[in-house]
Amino acid sequence: MTILLISQSTFGQVKLYSKLEKTGFLDCTNQTMLWVDSTATTPLQDVNKQKFIALKDITIQKNFLSEYRYDYWLKISVENPTNDTLDLLFTTGIHQSIILLKITDNQLVTLVKTQEKLLPNQRLFRADDQYLPIRFLPKNVYQFLIKINDYPKATFVIKPLLVSRFWQNHHQIRAFYDEYIYLIAYGFLISVLFFVALFVLMFYILDRQKYYLFYGFYTISIALFNLWEFEHSPYFHLFFSYLPALKFTGNSNIYVFLTHIFYFLFIFEFLELNQTFPRIAKIFQWVIAFLSFILLADIAILFIINRLDWSMWLYELFQNIFPILNIFLLVMIFRAKGRIAQNIQIGSTFLMIGGLAGFLTHWFDNTPFVLLRIDPSILFVFGTLLEVFFFSIAIGIRSYKLQKEQNSLFKAVKESELRTLRSQINPHFVFNSLNSIKSYILTHRSVEAAEYLTDFSTLMRSILQYSKEQLISLKDELETTLLYVRLEQLRFEDNFEFIYHLDPNINTDEILIPPMLLQPYIENAIKHGLMNKNGKKRLVLKIEQSEQIIITIEDNGIGRDEAYLLRKNTPKYQSMGMSINNERVNLLSQTNDLYIKIDIEDIKSATGKPEGTSVVIHIPVE
Structure with missing residues (x-):
């Protein structure tokens, strides 16, 4: 593939130094040029003909709904004036995919590339998918084109860096000390949710009460939602990493809708709203049917139509609807009376507060994380754990009361009947036997x-x-x-x-x-x-x-x-x-x-x- 080289002055130039390989990093932002391909269809041979602008002079629009199909092209020139061969890592930040092309003898050659969906054994740099290993030979000048494909979400940033492996390792260790509390919290939450789900589903198999089934699927949905976020880290690969369609084509909408649907089904069945509050039951049924329709529509949008921007529009819409909907339904739940209902009310309140805290954290705090790439919230974890605790108490109280009443009544009635029947059989047989003895005695x-x-x-x-x-x-x-x-x-x-x-x-x-x-x-x-x-x-x-x-x-x-x-x-x-x-x-x-x-x-x-x-x-x- 032959192209015209742009003059040296068109490129910013980054000069390396010997200690860089061992000690630190080099920010290349000031020497990098940017061009945004709004069609994402420009042929590779035409990219160099476009007008590039200094990256430092551009404010990138973060409008996911209109720009999620854009390609971002960078140009950079790197000189190694030293007498040493330098093995460095190059990154532009966390992106869906990065392709680094080298301009050599009027040709573009794909040098290295990476993708977010790659497993560790598929990456050129095993520890993190955002880094590309590059070797710079002494006394050489390198001219690169970098193609970035990503969604311009709130945390989207293009920051080209050349770093040493030592710096990356130190950066990763420091991030662990800063973020380990989130790792522990989310790992504990996911484990508890799956354990509770397994526990109540076993009860459903034994008892066939529908609220066990709905609560089991509800906790599984929350667990999958948190696991989906957890596995967006390049360091954790448990389930979704092996199902890239669910991890990258799908989004959190699916698990959020599933969580709400099974939550409302559980409340509907557990509090017996059909018998206790028929009007409220009707509202719950309408809400469940509406959310189920939206869920099916979202799945079709993602997996059939392949329009992630439409799905994100639904996400933004329901981010505002869900808090209002949850508060409205929570007020109706508070009309129920009794110890069981009180635990449901307390658990639902904690869940709503935790969910609202997580939403506000995501909305207002865009502090980037290294190990976790989707904003975690400790308050959301605590809210969910407290909700599970109080819901489990409510289920335990109801199950204990029902089982105790059923066992007492069942055993009392059946054992009484069996005693009665045995008392009837024994005299019946004894009567016939005594007649036989009498017959012998009378005949001498x-x-x-x-x-x-x-x-x-x-x-x-x-x-x-x-x-x-x-x-x-x-x-x-x-x-x-x-x-x-x-x-x-x-x-x-x-x-x-x-x-x-x-x-x-x-x-x-x-x-x-x-x-x-x-x-x-x-x-x-x-x-x-x-x-x-x-x-x-x-x-x-x-x-x-x-x-x-x-x-x-x-x-x-x-x-x-x-x-x-x-x-x-x-x-x-x-x-x-x-x-x-x-x-x-x-x-x-x-x-x-x-x-x-x-x-x-x-x-x-x-x-x-x-x-x-x-x-x-x-x-x-x-």
Whole structure:
């Protein structure tokens, strides 16, 4: 690329000296010329034909809305009159991108360049993206063109410097001592916000209360807003640095809008405004819908239309709207009463004061920072932390009260019902057992009566012991059930066959089951199925395991339909065992999360004749 060189007198000239490499910096402002390309489209070969003006004589307009697409061109001549090779760093300040071109033999050659979005391992000077390393050979004169692309925001400045690495390192260390309090404050704030978000989102998974979800997203939005600002430093790379579209194409508008939307959703849901203040609830709904629309519009402007200036216009507009909106909604929040509402009111007040302080700091104090490139505010950090503290107290109070009330009521009702049901089952079974003993005594069968009394006393002790428990081991339940079957066989003089099978791979000590779960179904099979049948009678109890424990109780009795007709014709007959058992299983599924499934089916022949009943009980295995 060939161009005409401008005469030496057109350039300002900077003269280097040997000690510069070790000790300090050289301000090149007075020797630098500037030309502003308002179209940002001028061909490179035409740049030298433009009229450059001394940088010191120009006041650069900082109007982001109209000048964000401008390119700024600098010219400078540097002479190294010494006998030493000088390795220096060149900077024009903090900019989105800098390209340094060297004029050599009537040609422009790109020497070095840097961009704000580069990661440390991609930079020519690893420590900071604003510096470009240049080597100046002895007794040489260098003529440079520098292209700067940046947004002319309030902190925009062009200040060409040549500095030593020692000076840059010393400058960086001094900046750390000046700004470390901001680093600690923002690092602590971001950590707390993400921790709180994770904590409340876990509660949402467990409790499914919407205000947990909204508060979690609200704290995540504030954390992302602060992290977005934090990562504009060239020294910190955590999340946004690896997503340049979010860091540079997007701006703080997105996170500010998200924060306000989820904040209002949280207040709306947490204070139950729909029930307590319907009119205020309507206002909140309108505000949330309006902010959501503006957020979507801003995302489209940034990522589809690519007009950052329009987005900045929205930013400037809502910088004035948000304080007024927050004060208005805060006044409405103060209409709510109670301890929970008081914590929300205090937290919202601190947040508003902190946000206002941050806004005023950004608006009136443009003191440049070295480590943090977006103005930090300690008052904003404190305001946000206090808001999180009081909001967390409010959430904790409400969650504690709701959980305490629910637990107390739930346990009282369910345990009362379970005690009632167990008290009904026990007399029901005891009544039938005593009838069996009476039958032996009346028929003068003393030996059988003694055996029966021994087994019955053992069974009664088990019943009394297990009646206090909601769950017992399958081993204990089977021992009680087998003892009951033995008693029934004795009572009916072994006139039915009992087949028992237990899968040897089942560890019956570890499987939990409600006490006296099997007895009502076995009793029903014997009393109503087998005792009314002529011929061979058979009762089967089978326990197997697949994905669940499957207990099968099967008889070859007369079937449910015929048994129902016989019971219907029996005066004053009332059977409670199976219905009580079904209620008990349903209650246990609510109190213990033990979901037991019971299927009862009729066994019929190919011609449809009843051949018995099958009860299949499915017990989950954890």
